[in-house]
Amino acid sequence: MNILLIAEHDNSALNPATLSAVSAATQIGGELTVLVAGADCQNVADEAAKVSGVSKVLLADNAAYAKGLAENLSALIAEVATGYSHIIAAASSTSKDTMPRVAALLDVGQLSEIIAVESADIFKRPIYAGNAIATVQSQDAVKVITVRTSAFDKAAAEGGCAGVETVANSRDSGTSNFVNEELVKSDRPELTAASVVISGGRGLGSAENFALLENVADKLGAAIGASRAAVDAGFVSNDLQVGQTGKIVAPELYIAVGISGAIQHLAGMKESKVIVAINKDEEAPIFQLADYGLVGDLFKVLPELEAKL
Amino acid sequence: MKLIVSVKRVIDYNIKVRVKADNTGVDLANVKMALNPFCEIAVEEAIRLKEAGVASEVVVVSIGPTAVQEQLRTALALGADRAIHVETDELPEPLNVAKLLAKVIEAEQPGLVILGKQSIDSDNNQVGQMLAALAGRPQGTFASEVKVEGGKVLVTREVDGGLRTLSLDLPAIVTTDLRLNEPRYAKLPDIMKAKRKPLDVKTPADLGVELKQHITQLKVETPAQREAGIKVDSVDALIDKLKNEAKVI
Amino acid sequence: MNILLDSIEKVVGSQNVLRGEDVRSRTADWMTKEPCLAGAIVRPANTEQLSEVMALCYEANQAVVTHGGLTGLVRGGMASSDELVISLERMTQIESIDCVSGTMTVQAGAPLQSVQEAADQAEMQFNLDLGARGSCTIGGNIATNAGGIRVIRYGMMRDLVLGVEAVLADGTVVNSMNTMLKNNAGYDLKQLFIGSEGTLGIVTRAVLKLHPQLTATNTALVACEDFNSLTGLLQHARKSLGGELCAFEVMWSSYYSLLTTESNRHTPPISSDAPYYVLIESLGAEQKESHERFEKAIESAFEKGLLIDAVLASSDHQREKLWAIREDVEGLAHLLAPRFAFDISLPILEMDKYVRKLQSAVSQRWKNAKVIVFGHLGDGNLHVSVATGDASDETREAVESLVYEPLKLMGGSVSAEHGIGLKKRKYLNLSRTPAEIALMQTLKIALDPRGLLNRNKVLPDILA
Structure with a gap:
């Protein structure tokens, strides 16, 4: 088997999501080639060459691929694809845009956001927003796959020594043009998009004490949330409210501090991957949902957490 | 300019899905069905473009068994002008849907095609992109803003970490993201009028498309349940668990 | 202590x-x-x-x-x-569910929503529902004989409770955990604890009545031109929806405009210039059949001129958004603060006249005051909010008498579903006769001779 893996990058550095896709590719087995398509992206190719498990890197360095336009990228990938059994990429806004286009050009189906590799042609993927898991088998000679990165460990970024080959190719459809980009540059991620959320409840006692939460959030790159009780008490504004009548969040890590765990609050965060509860009342219902519970005084726990992270 | 909107009938988003005991799929018997939310946004965007005078006609297409006509009638009640039902026994997989739509487009020659970015049942997120490839047209996926001006469409896309705007030559394919608009409600007089709007039924054979299976679903299971949590006795133990067991920090 | x-x-x-x-x-x-x-x-x-x-x-x-x-x-x-x-926050267990008899046994501290969800899991349905479902507990629902949004079809909490267990003031446990629909062996003691607001005993467990799960909901928001159409529409909906009508929630334009156009809290699904809005919902067994019946009922109401505009929810998301307008009590409290809120019942045919009189009486006294009305029309229950701009005791008393006094003549009630508590204690006599209140006091003395349970609530002082 020959796997072609499409690198995720910003022309200057390899996005670590690629490493998760490498793990998935390794599980499928066979020779692994990484395609780095971009502009002025030699660095990325060099980085990709060092990733453990990669045997070859193809570098398509051309202005047509600078902005990751799906029309151009998909034409390139479909052309490079000859001889590969799998074309795989970490699920990202770029690959989700491009890969189905590749699949259609090759007249094959696509397996979106797989979470497990069962064999070279059988995979598991979530359907119904993760409320069911489907096991699916590809009937096509070429399997086009995107990988849900949270489901795979990252491959080692160092340890490989693959050679880099250049692909001299320029596919510019000319029908799509990049106009501009606004990337959110905030120290604190947006609540519903954050991968870590730390929320405070009535237990915080005052608006000033939310600073304790912010210090920990800074260390974790976390967004700040709040329970309705904290909003009602006027500690924070209601756009931070997590729960049935507030925001629904599902981060990788949710830390509930001084929140007792009313049903309305749980409805807004129970889909989080890992839930931590910190509360001094060991009877608080939040502990029934938490993966890790710490019974303790938040005024002692939060500074300690901040210091040790 | 003519607009085509493709819509899908799916389980209502709020219904808790139950996996069938024999693991062949999800139980849809007597379950409430609705327009896929992203498709509803696509319909709304098309109607707004018509109201703004950019589009002259909105044609809505759906593929599947007879029951999808309910959703087509909903789209007509919301303001679409006519409907095309491509009748199939089951809901075909994305590449087949894209091929059927490509044929519809060939016949209808729209200036813009708007689809939902993904359906909330199969969560594939493929049809719009595949259709664009088959039709050889540019695409603007995950749109949060759509502006048609001077023979081009400006599409602001929701991408990882922010927004990116593309300018596409028409005809183009656009797929919608959640923040594009807030769909309207179907009003009673319009629901009544929609019953008299034209709805054509076609088969894949009429369109000259042979449906082919690319992906087989072997099994559907309920996801692993959350395991009972544990209590840790110190901040150190908590950090250790989060780093080494849960691997989230 | x-x-x-x-x-x-x-x-x-x-x-x-x-x-x-x-x-x-x-x-x-x-x-x-x-x-x-x-x-x-x-x-x-x-x-x-x-x-x-x-x-x-x-x-x-x-x-x-x-x-x-x-x-x-x-x-x-x-x-x-x-x-x-x-x-009772630690007593939240759902002990058992019997789908054949349609019963569920729970501890009184279980939140209503967890009871609804447990019933749902068993493919049954518990049919008490109200906005506070996530916080309110079954014990509280029993103690206050809660009402809510499905009373029109399933009755109040009293109709949904088959048995209770309660602890009396001296610690005696009265087990009256009947699970049968029929049980006429002597006094039905559970009734003592339902609606007595914790003054006769503390409810600890209950046997609740479940119904088969129905999933075909259909929801519409409609606008009516006058009060006669509103009552005509209620009759029409009852008849044409068969037994499937499960909510008929009326919002006076003052309420609807306040929460939509005036505050921007909700996008108005239909224009806000009609005098009355109704949220109508049906609940049936078969999706297709039930939907067709509903759509037909709304269409024929339109043809008969009972409504002037309507939107139908085409998804559960839209249904939630329609209900969010009706259930935005948080928004109401926030926008009107300070306000006085009332929960009254009166004959349906008297409602319009009552509200008009109240509005004019209030605005005569406080020029810029607001009177905001919504309610469960089919149950004869209105929720009235009066905001005069101040919250002094003097104003409160003046507003209370304007709201309550006319009710006595109409045979209305100062409390439809919220209870008496501390707040309405002195108005109990407007809705109950001296003989009724005396009998209540006799019961109180018999069950709680030392007056330890919810002291000074519900009843007037015994020696007064």
């Missing part, structure tokens, strides 16, 4: 007797957010513990106030520093 609390700690454990700051940091009333002032909060784990706690309190002549989810609207949860709060 400290000696008593030490003995109580031996029964429930020290972590379940909250004192000092732990008590003060909790609120006693969700409307005013006042801190809880009780001497302590006791959290028993089960009926046996509560029975022991009450025996100790009885011995020590210690008054108690029972707390459920604290979403009541009549200040029933207020406690003073010489009272103990009994909180």
Whole structure:
């Protein structure tokens, strides 16, 4: 088997999501080639060459691929694809845009956001927003796959020594043009998009004490949330409210501090991957949902957490 | 300019899905069905473009068994002008849907095609992109803003970490993201009028498309349940668990 | 009190007797957010513990106030520093479900929503529903005989309870956990505890009545031109929807405009210039059949001129958004603060006249005052908010008499579904005869001779 893996990058550095896709590719087995398509992206190719498990890197360095336009990228990938059994990429806004286009050009189906590799042609993927898991088998000679990165460990970024080959190719459809980009540059991620959320409840006692939460959030790159009780008490504004009548969040890590765990609050965060509860009342219902519970005084726990992270 | 909107009938988003005991799929018997939310946004965007005078006609297409006509009638009640039902026994997989739509487009020659970015049942997120490839047209996926001006469409896309705007030559394919608009409600007089709007039924054979299976679903299971949590006795133990067991920090 | 609390700690454990700051940091009333002032909060784990706690309190002549989810609207949860709060927050178990008999046995501290969800899991349905579902508890629903949005079809809490277990003031456990629809062996004692607001005993467990799960919901928001169309529409909906009508919630334009165009809290689904809006919902077994019947009923109402505009929810998301307008009590409280809120019932045909008179009486006295009305029309129940701009006791009394006085003549009630608590105590005599109140007092003395349970609530002072 020959796997072609499409690198995720910003022309200057390899996005670590690629490493998760490498793990998935390794599980499928066979020779692994990484395609780095971009502009002025030699660095990325060099980085990709060092990733453990990669045997070859193809570098398509051309202005047509600078902005990751799906029309151009998909034409390139479909052309490079000859001889590969799998074309795989970490699920990202770029690959989700491009890969189905590749699949259609090759007249094959696509397996979106797989979470497990069962064999070279059988995979598991979530359907119904993760409320069911489907096991699916590809009937096509070429399997086009995107990988849900949270489901795979990252491959080692160092340890490989693959050679880099250049692909001299320029596919510019000319029908799509990049106009501009606004990337959110905030120290604190947006609540519903954050991968870590730390929320405070009535237990915080005052608006000033939310600073304790912010210090920990800074260390974790976390967004700040709040329970309705904290909003009602006027500690924070209601756009931070997590729960049935507030925001629904599902981060990788949710830390509930001084929140007792009313049903309305749980409805807004129970889909989080890992839930931590910190509360001094060991009877608080939040502990029934938490993966890790710490019974303790938040005024002692939060500074300690901040210091040790 | 003519607009085509493709819509899908799916389980209502709020219904808790139950996996069938024999693991062949999800139980849809007597379950409430609705327009896929992203498709509803696509319909709304098309109607707004018509109201703004950019589009002259909105044609809505759906593929599947007879029951999808309910959703087509909903789209007509919301303001679409006519409907095309491509009748199939089951809901075909994305590449087949894209091929059927490509044929519809060939016949209808729209200036813009708007689809939902993904359906909330199969969560594939493929049809719009595949259709664009088959039709050889540019695409603007995950749109949060759509502006048609001077023979081009400006599409602001929701991408990882922010927004990116593309300018596409028409005809183009656009797929919608959640923040594009807030769909309207179907009003009673319009629901009544929609019953008299034209709805054509076609088969894949009429369109000259042979449906082919690319992906087989072997099994559907309920996801692993959350395991009972544990209590840790110190901040150190908590950090250790989060780093080494849960691997989230 | 400290000696008593030490003995109580031996029964429930020290972590379940909250004192000092732990008590003060909790609120006693969700409307005013006042801190809880009780001497302590006791959290028993089960009926046996509560029975022991009450025996100790009885011995020590210690008054108690029972707390459920604290979403009541009549200040029933207020406690003073010489009272103990009994909180049922640890008694939340769903003990068993019997789908054949259609019953569920639960502990009284279980939140309503967890009961609804447990029934749902078993493909059954528990049909009490109200906005506070996530916080309010079954015990509180029983103690206040809660109503809500499905009364028109399934009745109030009293109609949904088959049996209760309660602990009396002296610690005696009265087990009346009947599970049968029919049981005429002597007095039906559970009725004593339903709607008596914790003054006769503390409800600890209950047997609830379940119905088969129906999933075909159809929802419409309609606008009516006048009150006659509104009542005509109610009759039409009852008839043409067969038994499937399950909500008929009316919003006067004052309410609808306030929460949509005036405040921008919700996008108005239909224009806000009609005088009345109704949220109509049907609940049936078969999706297709039920939907067709619903659509036809709304269409024929339109053809008959009973409504002038309507939108139908085409997804559950839209259904939620329609209900969010009707259930935005938070928004109402926020926009009108300070306001006086009332929960009254009166004959449906008198409603329009009543509201008009109230509006003119209020605006005569306070020029810029607002009177905002919505309610469960089919149940004869209106929720009236009056905001005059100040919250003084003097204004409160003046507003209360404008709202309550006319009810007596119409045979209305000062409390349709919220109860009496502290707030409406002095108006009980407007809705109950002296003989009724005297009998209530006789029951109170018989069950709680020392007056320890929810002291000073519901009934006028006995010697007064």
